[in-house]
Amino acid sequence: MIEKSERPNAAGRMVLREWHRLPQRFPGIETVEFVVMPNHVHGIVRITPKAQVGLSDVVGAFKSRTTVAYAGGVQRDQWPRFDRRLWQRSYFDRVLRDEDELLRAERYIRMNPARWWYDPLNPRTGRPQGPPRQESP
Secondary structure (H helix, E strand, O other): OEOOOOOEOHHHHHHHHHHHHHHHHOOOEEEEEEEEOOOOEEEEEEEOOOOOOOHHHHHHHHHHHHHHHHHHHHHHHOOOOOOOOOOOOOOOOOOOOOHHHHHHHHHHHHHHHHHHHHOOOOOOOOOOOOOOOOOOO
């Protein structure tokens, strides 16, 4: 979902749009931080006392809407096909109990794209040791 320039491609932009639409669909929730990575996403949802839904409802709707939209992109725009599921079955959640935890989580999410180079699942690097050293001209 990320192009070579490390900017979201059309599929990544669709995922971003769906993320930002969540508060309209679910009054009482706020989308705090979000990043689309090539093989996953990170996001923070604040569920206020006014919300009539739980996190599983929000995540389920997000996965459903993005899967339907992605399938449309496969048919209409020749996006890469996916096998059975676009998203993994479950998700990782964590309650952020105070402002310090929230700030750390926000920073982690904002910094995640810079760490992609070190990710062993990055198909372009295929190695966890980091970027190559710059050669002198």
